[in-house]
Amino acid sequence: MSAQEERALIAGQLADLTRIVEEMAAQVRKISENADSARERANTQQERIDHAARELAEVSSRLQAAANALRESI
Numbered sequence: 001m002s003a004q005e006e007r008a009l010i011a012g013q014l015a016d017l018t019r020i021v022e023e024m025a026a027q028v029r030k031i032s033e034n035a036d037s038a039r040e041r042a043n044t045q046q047e048r049i050d051h052a053a054r055e056l057a058e059v060s061s062r063l064q065a066a067a068n069a070l071r072e073s074i
Contacts, residue, residue: 001009
């Protein structure tokens with residue numbers, strides 16, 4: 001194999017490697033974007049859960065107060 005053929009072979013291999021690395025980088029970016037999106041959804045869900053828990057605690061307090069008032073009136 002001549003030096004020119006070897007250079008051509010190496011250039012082709014480098015081009016393939018470059019393409020593969022670029023594809024992998026795109027996949028990593030996509031995974032990162034998906035993870036960010038999932039994290040945002042999880043944060044939103046947690047905020048909703050926290051809000052619902054506060055509302056339930058408030059309703060529970062009101063029900064307890066109503067039950068106490070009812071007991072006192074009987």
